[in-house]
Structure formats: C-alpha cells, structure tokens
Amino acid sequence: MPHITIDGKRIECKDRQMILQACLDAKLPLPHYCYHPGLSIPASCRICLVEVEGVPKMVPSCQTPVRDGMVIHSKSPKAVANQKQVMEYLLVNHPLDCPVCDQAGECLLQDYSYQYGRSQSRFEEDKHKKPKKDVGLNVLLYNDRCIMCTRCVRFTREVSGTNELFVEGRGHQEEISIFPGKPLDNKLSGNVVDICPVGALLDKDFLFKQRVWLLKETPSISPVDAGGENIYLHHNEGVVYRIKPRYNAEVNTWWISDDTRYAYKAINDDKRLRGARRMQYGSQINTAYVKAIEEADAGLRRAHAEAKADGSLYAVLSPMMSCEEAYLLGKYIRSIDPQAVLTLGPVPTSGQNEIFKHGMNGKTTFTIQAEKVPNAAGIRRVIALLGGPTASLEDLAANAKVKAGWIVGGYLSNWVTDALKLPKGFKIVQDTLPSTLTDRAEILLPAAAWAEKDGTWENFAGKIQPFTAAVAPPEGTTREGDVYWKLLGRKGLFNAEDVRAEMGEPFASIKLPTEHAAQPAPEFVEL
Ligand code: SF4
Numbered sequence: 194m195p196h197i198t199i200d201g202k203r204i205e206c207k208d209r210q211m212i213l214q215a216c217l218d219a220k221l222p223l224p225h226y227c228y229h230p231g232l233s234i235p236a237s238c239r240i241c242l243v244e245v246e247g248v249p250k251m252v253p254s255c256q257t258p259v260r261d262g263m264v265i266h267s268k269s270p271k272a273v274a275n276q277k278q279v280m281e282y283l284l285v286n287h288p289l290d291c292p293v294c295d296q297a298g299e300c301l302l303q304d305y306s307y308q309y310g311r312s313q314s315r316f317e318e319d320k321h322k323k324p325k326k327d328v329g330l331n332v333l334l335y336n337d338r339c340i341m342c343t344r345c346v347r348f349t350r351e352v353s354g355t356n357e358l359f360v361e362g363r364g365h366q367e368e369i370s371i372f373p374g375k376p377l378d379n380k381l382s383g384n385v386v387d388i389c390p391v392g393a394l395l396d397k398d399f400l401f402k403q404r405v406w407l408l409k410e411t412p413s414i415s416p417v418d419a420g421g422e423n424i425y426l427h428h429n430e431g432v433v434y435r436i437k438p439r440y441n442a443e444v445n446t447w448w449i450s451d452d453t454r455y456a457y458k459a460i461n462d463d464k465r466l467r468g469a470r471r472m473q474y475g476s477q478i479n480t481a482y483v484k485a486i487e488e489a490d491a492g493l494r495r496a497h498a499e500a501k502a503d504g505s506l507y508a509v510l511s512p513m514m515s516c517e518e519a520y521l522l523g524k525y526i527r528s529i530d531p532q533a534v535l536t537l538g539p540v541p542t543s544g545q546n547e548i549f550k551h552g553m554n555g556k557t558t559f560t561i562q563a564e565k566v567p568n569a570a571g572i573r574r575v576i577a578l579l580g581g582p583t584a585s586l587e588d589l590a591a592n593a594k595v596k597a598g599w600i601v602g603g604y605l606s607n608w609v610t611d612a613l614k615l616p617k618g619f620k621i622v623q624d625t626l627p628s629t630l631t632d633r634a635e636i637l638l639p640a641a642a643w644a645e646k647d648g649t650w651e652n653f654a655g656k657i658q659p660f661t662a663a664v665a666p667p668e669g670t671t672r673e674g675d676v677y678w679k680l681l682g683r684k685g686l687f688n689a690e691d692v693r694a695e696m697g698e699p700f701a702s703i704k705l706p707t708e709h710a711a712q713p714a715p716e717f718v719e720l
C-alpha cells in the first residue's frame with residue numbers, strides 16, 4: 194500500500210488511487226467541485242490543485258494518482274492563492290442570492306467561499322445574467338448559479354446513458370442546456386439535483402418547502418421496489434419533505450430512482466386511513482383502536498371455535514410488511530389456530546427490470562427492479578421460518594375450510610383490484626389507504642407507513658436491510674408491530690431488534706447502521 198504525506202500528515206492509500214480521494218477517505222478535506230467518485234474525472238474546475246514536491250507545476254489532486262512517498266501541500270501559499278482565485282472567478286457572475294436559494298446550507302460554493310475564498314468581492318462591473326430554465330419534469334435549472342462543473346452532463350452520459358444535458362456556448366456564455374424537444378425526463382433524473390454542488394439544479398418538488406438546516410436525517414430503505422435502494426429521509430416536525438440517496442456500494446451506489454425519490458408522498462397522503470372502524474349491521478362505525486383490536490381477537494377465536502377444526506384461519510402477509518411484523522402476525526394467528534394458512538399478499542410487477550447503461554462503454558450502471566414491492570423475498574423467508582400450512586392467494590380464496598382471517602396491505606397506492614380474490618367470511622384489514630377491501634372489513638385497523646416504523650426488508654438479491662422510524666404514525670393509526678405485540682400479550686412496545694433476536698439467524702445479526710444510534714426516535718403511544 195502506498196503512503197503519502199499531505200500537509201505534514203502521513204496517510205495510507207489504495208494503489209492507483211487519486212490524491213483527492215485518498216485524502217477524502219482519510220477525512221482530510223480538500224476543496225473539489227467537478228470531481229464526483231461516481232463519474233469520470235475532467236479536472237476542469239481547478240480548485241483542487243495541490244503542490245507535489247519534485248513536480249514543477251501544481252497538479253489537480255482529483256486526477257493525479259498517488260505514488261509511494263509523495264509529499265503534497267494543499268495549504269502552501271501557491272495552493273491557497275489558486276483556491277482564492279478559482280473562488281473569485283466562480284463568483285464573478287454569481288447572483289449571490291443565498292437567502293432565496295434552496296441549496297443554501299448544503300452548497301459547496303457557500304462552504305468553500307467561507308473556507309477558501311476572499312471575504313470581499315472586488316467585482317464592480319455588471320453581472321452577466323442568465324435565464325432560469327425548466328429542463329425536465331422534476332428539475333429546474335438556475336443558470337446563473339451554475340459553475341460549469343459538468344457533473345450533471347456527465348451523469349446523463351455515464352449513468353443514465355440518456356444524454357439529455359449538454360454544454361451550450363463558450364466562455365462566459367457557456368451554459369447547461371437541453372436539446373429542443375428532449376427534456377431531462379429519464380427515471381434517474383433527480384440525481385442531477387443531488388450531485389449539483391451549488392443551487393443551479395433544483396428539485397421542483399422540494400422548491401421553497403424547507404430550509405435544509407431545519408431537516409433531520411434518518412437512514413432508511415426504498416419502499417418502491419425489490420431493489421432495496423438505501424436512502425435518507427429528510428424530515429422536520431413529523432413531516433417527511435424529501436428523500437436523498439445513501440451510498441451503498443453493493444446496492445445502489447450513489448443513485449436512486451425518481452420513484453424512490455418521491456415515495457415519501459404516500460406518507461403524507463391526505464387519504465391516509467385514520468381511526469379504527471368495525472362493521473355493525475352491515476355498515477362500518479368508528480370505534481376505539483384498543484376495542485377494535487379486542488374485537489378482532491374475539492372474532493378470530495369465535496370463528497375458529499365455530500369451525501371446530503384447525504386450518505380455519507388465515508393471514509395474508511403483505512410484501513410491504515417488515516419481516517418482524519410478518520413473523521409476529523404469523524405467531525399470533527398460529528397461537529389461535531396452529532394450522533392457520535399463511536399467504537404472501539399480491540406482488541405487483543411492471544414488465545421487465547429497467548437497465549441503465551453507461552453511454553460510452555455500455556456497462557450497466559443502475560437497475561430498477563420490475564417487482565414493485567420491497568419485501569416479497571423477506572415474507573417468503575418468514576413463512577418458511579414459521580413452517581406449517583401455506584398457500585397462494587388463489588388457493589386460499591378457493592379453500593372452503595378457512596372462515597376468518599387477517600389481511601395486511603400498506604401498499605403505496607391502491608392494490609385492491611377486481612381480480613383480487615380473497616376467502617369469504619370475517620376479515621380484519623390493516624391498511625394505510627382506503628379501498629373497496631377496507632370499506633367491507635369487519636374490523637379496520639389503520640396502519641403505519643414504512644417511514645413510521647422499524648424493521649427489515651429483504652431485497653431481490655437476498656440482502657436483508659434494516660430501516661427505522663423517521664416520524665411517528667399520524668393520529669388514529671398504529672404500527673402493525675404494536676398491534677401484534679399487544680395481541681401476543683407482550684408488555685411495552687414492539688421492538689424490532691428483540692423480534693429479530695427471537696427469529697434467529699440471519700435476522701438476529703442484522704444491525705442498524707451506526708448513524709441510527711444518534712437519531713432521536715419518534716414517540717409511540719402504548720396501546
Ligand atoms: S448545473 Fe450544477 S452540476 Fe450542472 S454544471 Fe452547473 S453546477 Fe455543475
């Protein structure tokens with residue numbers, strides 16, 4: 194392993210690693226704009242130039258590989274003068290409109306201006322103004338804030354492979370543009386907002402919604418498909434405002450799909466079910482949540498007793514449930530009827546996997562899974578773990594022996610189609626959005642959305658990943674885990690980690706990422 198010395202500190206590097214990346218890995222900050230670890234390296238912004246002993250001119254640290262014994266200076270008078278100069282040039286035509294810019298608080302132009310720039314502007318001439326552009330369905334371009342780092346252009350060439358963005362003009366008239374009639378509307382388009390180091394590319398959906406320093410960050414997993422993309426939920430005062438990618442080399446690297454990015458809307462949906470209901474003389478009436486749970490339990494026991502045979506109960510385990518919730522529901526239903534049938538709920542798919550390729554070398558850069566639920570694999574694993582009778586939904590519907598059951602939904606949109614067949618008889622339904630099924634449930638228990646609870650999901654590749662609650666469930670709803678916890682007669686609140694320990698391997702050794710530890714947990718109410 195080569196070693197280099199930078200500003201007097203000796204660090205170990207990987208072979209052929211670039212100086213900048215080696216420093217970033219060693220938590221030694223070096224300014225950089227055009228460099229992004231997921232893209233090619235043009236070395237065009239020049240703010241990362243450093244002095245290397247024995248090399249007559251300064252070199253771009255982002256594009257210069259390390260050599261054993263290299264001695265590097267990023268704080269020498271020459272390096273500092275270059276940083277100040279680059280900052281001054283970048284700000285010549287910048288509108289300095291930080292108070293109204295969405296990027297304020299997470300802007301590299303702001304940060305580096307403070308750390309590496311001058312405190313005062315010497316520019317007295319008129320600034321060259323460029324118009325704002327609507328470049329795509331989700332993205333706005335504030336051209337006069339752009340520093341021409343070309344990260345966004347390289348993204349559309351090298352990751353999405355769709356080539357919508359390009360550099361138009363030259364010199365001070367250079368700007369990012371789209372081709373006529375070809376907007377930025379690929380399914381990864383939102384990533385250009387994340388990689389834009391300044392406030393030039395902004396998400397229309399988040400525009401002017403929140404100041405970023407008010408947002409708290411909770412690591413989570415995408416609920417939109419079986420890919421298991423790693424994400425951060427950004428929320429404030431119990432409301433999720435946006436989703437950002439979380440780097441995971443094995444799953445999604447630096448990127449997420451737009452479906453994942455806007456999945457938070459389902460949490461804030463006005464149509465969310467609130468308040469338990471029960472059927473009385475053919476129509477649903479409001480009831481207290483605790484009472485509804487007691488009646489659900491009594492209804493299942495009654496149906497099982499009347500049937501006078503095991504195998505008369507069932508549970509439809511949704512692929513939106515966490516593995517822990519599915520395990521507890523399975524345990525509970527089998528505690529009444531040891532032969533209760535466990536069934537995986539509908540698994541919607543959409544055609545084939547969508548594969549994105551590098552525009553030049555044709556390598557696959559990102560895949561959007563066709564399976565549009567996050568945990569079908571995990572639910573199959575839990576059903577196998579619990580053993581006992583299982584059936585497909587079709588077979589369950591045709592099974593005249595089953596008299597009552599528990600059905601869980603929690604999908605991001607209406608999942609109850611005309612084709613959905615379910616057994617007749619007493620039904621307890623736990624769901625987040627209204628449907629014809631929730632309308633005809635004997636007991637309706639409004640449930641929590643994924644961002645409001647803890648658990649694990651298994652992706653298409655068998656990777657089991659934990660997620661944790663960012664916000665509390667809205668009033669009138671309860672986390673599924675808490676309901677099963679109570680029905681199993683356990684004290685206190687559902688704890689996903691304890692359930693995983695009970696489930697054994699591979700669940701027992703799943704740990705939350707370390708950053709979870711610092712997260713203040715939302716408050717949950719004991720039933
Ligand atoms: S819009 Fe942003 S990402 Fe694109 S070139 Fe300008 S500063 Fe870079």
Ligand code: FES
Pocket residue numbers: 224225226227228235236237238239240241242253254255256
């Ligand atoms: S980050 Fe090195 S030249 Fe831009």
